[in-house]
Every structure is written in C-alpha cells, then in structure tokens.
Amino acid sequence: MDLLARAARSIGRLAVAAAGLAVIVGTAHGQSWGHDESHGAWSYLGDLGEAHWGELDPAYERCSNGTMQSPIDIRDAERMVYAPLAFHYRSQPFEAVNDGHGVRIIAPPGGTLSVQGRAFDLREFHFHVPGEHAWNGATAAGELHFVHTDPDGALAILAVPMRAGLRSNSILKRIVERLPASPGERVLNEHLGINPVFLLPPERSYFRYVGSLEIPPCTEPVLWFVLADPLEIDPDDLRTIARISGPNARSIQPANGREVQAFFRR
Secondary structure, eight states, X not given: OOHHHHHHHHHHTTTTOOOOHHXXXXXXXXXXXXXXXXXXXXXXXXXXXXXXXXXXXXGGTHHHHOSSOSXXXXXXXXXXXXXXXXXXXOOEEXXXXXXXXXXXXXXXXXXXXXXXXXXXXXXXXXXXXXXXXXXXTEEOSEEEEEEEEOTTOOEEEEEEEEEEOSOOOHHHHHHHTTOOOSTTOEEEEEEEEEOGGGGSOSOOOEEEEEEOOSSTTOOSOEEEEEESSOEEEOHHHHHHHHHHHOSOOOOOOOOTTOOOEEEXXX
C-alpha cells in the first residue's frame, strides 16, 4: 500500500470523530517557540486571527511572508531508509499552564528525542483540536505536539495525531482530569508522575519535513517529525481537551515545493 494512502487511511478511519539532519535543521537560537508574553496578542479567530498574525507585531512577520510555514498537507513523500526516533523521556511531575491558546504541559530537563545521533531536549507538549497536519486531505480529530530544542537552539517538533476510539490511554486520562480550565491558570502536582513516552502510539513510522512554528512568531526553520499512525484515545478525553483548549488549529499552509521524507519500518 502507498505510504500516504496507509497514513490517510489510518488517520481518516476515525479522523473527525468529534538532506542530512544537521544541514536542514538550521537554528532558532534565542527565539521563543510562541509563548513570549512581551509580543502582541493573537488568537485563532476574529481580528486577531491567523489571517492577521503578520500584521499584529513585527516579530510575527514570518506568519505572512514565510516560505516554510506549518502545518502542511502531506501528499508526496520520498521513501528513505528507516532511521528510528529514539525517545528518552522521563517520568516527571505534572505541571501545566493554560495560556489562553490551549494547555501546555511543561517538561523539566532530562527528556530527549534523538535521531541519527542528534539529541533534542523536550521542553513541553500540548494539544491541538482539531488536528493540524493532513495526509492527502485527511485530518485527525486532534494532534499532540512535543516541542524540543537542541543545544544550539534549533527547534524540532514531534506531531502525534489523535483519534477517538475504543481504547483509553491511562496517562492521557490522568492529564486530562487535571488540565487547567481557565486562561492564566497553572497547575502543579509534584506527586503525580507522568511519562510522555506513554503518549506515543506503538507504531512510530513518520514523515519528516522542514517547516515553522504554527503559532506566532511562526519561526522558521523547524524540523517536523509527523507520525503516520495515530494515538487512540477515549472520546470523552478528546471532548474535554477540545472544550478546554477551544479551536486551536492553524489552517494548512502552502508546501512551496518542500521535500517530505517518509521513514517507514515496513
């Protein structure tokens, strides 16, 4: 089966139920990954919505004139020799903040994602409902993003599509039950341990491309790893995430001829 067809089928079944690595990554040293309160206010809708992001603050100009913006619709991918993603995430206390655009779970130092000998430190993970990336037009019901940086400040984001199904993820349920519901609210529970590795699906074939942050300041470049298979979660958990986060998915951006690489184990 074609790689994209497989991914689209995997995502779409229950989708809307509610060059070398060192060369292509580049650096974003000293730049925020979208949560810098010193810059202009923004939203997903209305006068502060994504159609106006580039006008709201000089720091956001990439949102309107960038050439490598995310998310994208993955329609063509070059099959590569499989290079596994090595996850060395650690159990951590539960700390989350509602920043008004969604809920971010803060990761303490120590967790890493490694690929082809290069390590990226996990900084946070957060949710988007509905999902942002598409596979031949098929979009997931939700998407989980793990945000990483390397010692030089380069950004790498792992995108995990989510779909509502019969299975319940116990780690996700612990998180969902304690999400801060109000903008500005922060929750810290040092006695609740969560390990982000258990929020990943068993099959970890993926697509790789160079894009951007999909929220202001829309920083370029960002190295994206987009898993092909979704994480199946309880429909009630998906509804809770959607209610607390609100609609927080950016629209599909032009691919502009960018190369997408597919790393499938089989």
